[in-house]
Amino acid sequence: MAIVNTNKTPDRAAPISETSMLGWLRRNMFSSVFNTLLTLSMAYIIYLSVKGILVWGLFDATFVADNRRECYDNSLTGACWAGVIDWLDNIFYGRYPxxxxxxxxxxxxxxxxxxxxxxxxxxxxxxxxxxxxxxxxxxxxxxxxxxxxxxxxxxxxxxxxxxxxxxxxxxxxxxxxxxxxxxxxxxxxxxxxxxxxxxxxxxxxxxxxxxxxxxxxxxSTWALEGVSWTKWGGLFLTLVISGIGIASSLPGGILLALGRRSELPVVRVLSTGFIEVFRSVPLITVLFMATTMFPLFMPEGFVLNKLTQVIIAVILFNACYMAEIVRAGLQAIPKGQFEGAHTIGLGYWGTMGLIVMPQALKHMIPNIVGNLIGLLKDTTLVSIIGLFDLLGMLRSISKDVPWLGLHKEPLIFGAFLFFIICFSMSKYSRHLEVKLSAGEKH
Amino acid sequence: MNFCSKFTSVATLAFVATTGATVVAAETTLEIVKERGNVRCQVGPPSPGYYNLDSEGNWYGLDVAVCQAVAAAVFGSKDALEIQSVSSQARFTALANGESDLLSRTATWTMTRDTQLGIDFLSPNFYDGQGFTVRVDSGITSAMELGGAKVCVTTGTTTELNLTDFSRSNDLGISNVTFEDYNVRDDTYLNGGCDAVTGDKSSMAGNIASFPVPGDHMILPETLSKEPLAAAVRHGDSQWRDVVQWSIFALVNAEELGITKANVDDMRSTSKNPNVLRMLGAEGNLHEGLGLDKDWAYNIIKNVGNYGEIYEAYMGGGEQGIGIERAGSLNALWTDGGLMYSPPMR
Structure with missing residues (x-):
């Protein structure tokens, strides 16, 4: 005589209000009069802006034209992508033959x-x-x-x-x-x-x-035609500068950070001074110094090309930021790790290279990648000192007579390119974090 | 203290010794240029009409043509040229420190620049002036009717200062709406953000041509400022100065004599005008004083054409031109009432 039903009640499907799209909408979008109004007005705003963007950028846009006047003749309200398309070689490769x-x-x-x-x-x-x-x-x-x-x-x-x-x-x-x-x-x-x-x-x-x-x-049979660096430009130049900058500023930063934490007074003072000086000055100042002032200090006839000067300036500048990130990472490693390394007989470089750095670097990944993304975007400053990097090229389109005044479309295209590059860097860093399981704690 | 002063004097001596040594070793610009094999000519960030990049990555424009003329005069080819694009903040430094051999970039010839910056301006190759653009339907026909108007202007240039001066001296109460970028300035004007735009008349003519409906806009007759745009070289090297100056004069003189890119070969062999023959090197020895080849002027015209052709191509109605009327302007030849005048070449 059991009053308790020992048989398991069969599983029932979850109520439709929990699983269906409609249920989700009702719970999250239309739960009260106020929320309903909010949802509707936001939907209307989104509709307007998406429609505006699509009409301007796609439906009314001109993709094939010889000049801006033809774009206008086609549509006064649409984008003129033809100019960007005409300039694609310049945008990607600069003035390279x-x-x-x-x-x-x-x-x-x-x-x-x-x-x-x-x-x-x-x-x-x-x-x-x-x-x-x-x-x-x-x-x-x-x-x-x-x-x-x-x-x-x-x-x-x-x-x-x-x-x-x-x-x-x-x-x-x-x-x-x-x-x-x-x-x-x-x-x-x-x-x-x-x-x-x-x-x-x-x-x-x-x-x-x-x-x-x-x-x-x-x-030894190769004979490639010489191409002066002055013809480099566009996305290619941006990638060259930021690529070398990224590859060199991390090791440079690590050395500077170790120098700043060193027990040798000369190394410590020099590293600290270097970091503080370069960090306290805007990048554009460093670039101007490197390109216009530097030749004045050098003996006549000593020529270092502008691109090299710029790359060195970018490396020095970013190595300092990187050094501080690395130092923060080093400080997060408990003292026990250093002591442990010493007890098993490791010297300074052994301790740093085998025990401390691998742990510290894992924690620094988000900051390092953030800094590298910043570096990539900072390289656009070189257009101010007369190098035609990606941004410099994009801005030149509006000055080319057939495309005179065409400045929105190129900048939007540039934003799109930068987004692709930076977002993939960011995605890759997330992947690295998960792989090295540094992201467990978030 | 004693040590310090001793150290300073030793350092000064050493400095004098080294700089003295470099002065002795220094060559003239022409020698340096010939040795290097190309002319380093400085322009600015692209600016319509004067120096632009085309979609193939080549430079073109009025000031670029001046660079090409100098390259052709020295080397016989307009391609023996390295165009340097330098920001306007660094332009005079880059010329002074020897990075550029000459500067050919919409730089206004002013007394301060000529006398205090260690550079020499040559005779202007374009006379510009500041003016106003308004909408035709606004009914404004003179700058004096701009009382209380909002005027769009780019910041950080003499343009802004000239506007303020003009407004004050004529008691117009104009309010400035300033922008960093002239594309944004023009967009604001087109969207009704201001009643007029002010800027150099040449560049505004180009900008109007790029507006959706150019006929809706016009440039007012008043000119607020004198902007003689000229090439410049480092102060103190008269030989190089002569080379650049006479390359520019050769362009103007060729137009006056009717020598064009197309007929320059004919003119040299068949012309009976001694002025033509002297200039093109068929007679006389004009080239000797410059330290160039006999063909220097011939090479200029053969490579880049005369001033009129250059103007038509980049400032006038050519395919790459921004469409500024030349007749009746200061940039016409002196024989047509303009200011383009070359001293005689004899």
């Missing part, structure tokens, strides 16, 4: 292919990938972009770049298909897996040297 643009594309593609294996699963030797990119790629890219006479040093570095690129790509392919490293694969193919370690190593070295020689023979 049109026949040589493939060099920029090839250089960019090379970098992507080179770096891509770092993010692929099952690929071995990721440290090597990073190291070769940093050591060799700048020289190869530098030659591809500027061309002209190739010195012996550049020839060697470019050959090294080609050889390591081939190795990296082969390694990635072997890793993806066979799930082994390139070295293992080659040794297996040659049937030398059983040979002593020393023979194996020597064999690999010989192969690498042979590859280098072949690459060198090929590179």
């Amino acid at each position: 049109r026949d040589e643009i493939w060099r920029i594309n090839a250089g960019g593609l090379l970098l992507v292919l080179w770096m891509l294996p770092m993010w692929l699963p099952r690929v071995r030797g990721k440290v090597l990938i990073g190291a070769t990119v940093v050591v060799f790629y700048p020289f190869l890219a530098g030659y591809m972009f500027s061309g002209g006479e190739m010195g012996l040093f550049i020839q060697i570095m470019a050959s090294g770049a080609i050889a390591s690129f081939v190795i990296i790509v082969a390694n990635a392919l072997v890793g993806l298909t066979k799930d082994v490293g390139l070295d293992t694969f080659v040794l297996e193919a040659l049937g030398k897996t059983k040979a002593p370690d020393k023979t194996q190593r020597n064999l690999l070295i010989v192969l690498a040297v042979a590859l280098f020689v072949v690459a060198n023979l090929w590179v």
Whole structure:
């Protein structure tokens, strides 16, 4: 005689008010008269603005025209994208000779292919990938972009770049298909897996040297037309300046931060002074100093091109900000970590490189990426000192006679480009955080 | 203290010694330019009519043509040229520190600049002046009728100062609406944010041409200021100054003599006018004083054309021109009542 029903009541579907779209709308949008009014008026505003944007930017817009007058003839109320389309080469590559643009594309593609294996699963030797990119790629890219006479040093570095690129790509392919490293694969193919370690190593070295020689023979036949840096511009220039800035300001910042926390008084005072001076001055001042004042201090005939000056200024400026971010990260590491490292016999660089930095850097990722995004956007300031970076090019469209006064469309396009780049950087940093599980606490 | 003063004097001596050494070693600008193989000519951020980039990335414009003329005079080719775009804050510094060989960029020739900045202006290649643009349907036909009007103006230039002076001296009570960027200034005017726009008449003519309905707007006859726009070189190098000055004169003189890009070869071989023959190097030795080739003026005209052709191409009705009427303006030849005048080349 049970009064309690021991049988489980069958599951019922959730009430329609909880699951359906209508239920959600009712709960969140129309729960009271006031909310209903609010929802309706907001919907109307959104409708108006979206409609306005679409009509201006799409339905009434002109995409094909030879000049702005033709855009007007087509529609007085729509955007004139034809000007932006006409200027696309300028926007992306600046004044780079049109026949040589493939060099920029090839250089960019090379970098992507080179770096891509770092993010692929099952690929071995990721440290090597990073190291070769940093050591060799700048020289190869530098030659591809500027061309002209190739010195012996550049020839060697470019050959090294080609050889390591081939190795990296082969390694990635072997890793993806066979799930082994390139070295293992080659040794297996040659049937030398059983040979002593020393023979194996020597064999690999010989192969690498042979590859280098072949690459060198090929590179020595290159004769790319010289392109002056004054012809660099557009998105390409923006990426060159910010790319070098990003790649150099982080290591620079780490060194400065370590210097500022150093126990050696001279190093500490110098680092602190350097950081404080550069941080207390606006970037535009640093840029002006670098480009107009610097040549006055130098002996006559000493010429450092403006682009180099600008890049150095950007690196120094951002290294200081980076240093403070790194210092904040270092301070978050408990003292026990340092002491622990000491007790297992690590010296200064061992402690920093193996114990402290890896932990600290994880915590700094959001700040570092925030700073790098800032750096990318700050590079637009170089248009003020006469370099035609992305923004400089976009602003020039409104001065070109066929497109006179066309200034909104280019800026909107520029905003769109910057958004894509910055948003992907931000997304990537989130991904890194999750991967390194630094984001657990949010 | 003693140490300090000693140190200072030693440093001063060292400084004098090094600068003295550089003065001895310094070459003339012409030598430096020839050695380098191109002319570094400074323009500004793109400005319609004077210096612009086209969609292929090439520079064009009136002031660019002056750069090209100098390059052609020295090297025989207008492409032996590096155009430097420098912001207006740094323009005179960049000329003074040797970064640029000459400056050819809508710089107004004023006494202060000429006498205090270590630079020399050459004869103007464009005479501009500040004026007002109004809507035709406003019924305003003279700047004196602008009493109490809101006038859009770009900030930080003499334009703003001239406007204020004009308003004060004529007791008009004009209120300034200032902008950093002239595109925004024009948008505001077009959307009714102000009754008139003020700026240099040449650039306003270009801007009006880019308005949706150009016929709805007009430039008032009054001119508020004198803006003789001229190229400039570093003070103290007379030879280089001569080279640039006579390259500019050659453009004007060629127009006066009827030499054009198209007929320059014919003129040199068939003309009977001794002025033409002397200028184009078929006779005489005009080139010797400049330190250039016999063909210097021929190369200028062959490469860039005469002043009239350049004006038509970039300021007048050419495809890349901003459509400013030349006849009757100060920029007409002196024979047509303008101010474009070259001393005789003999």
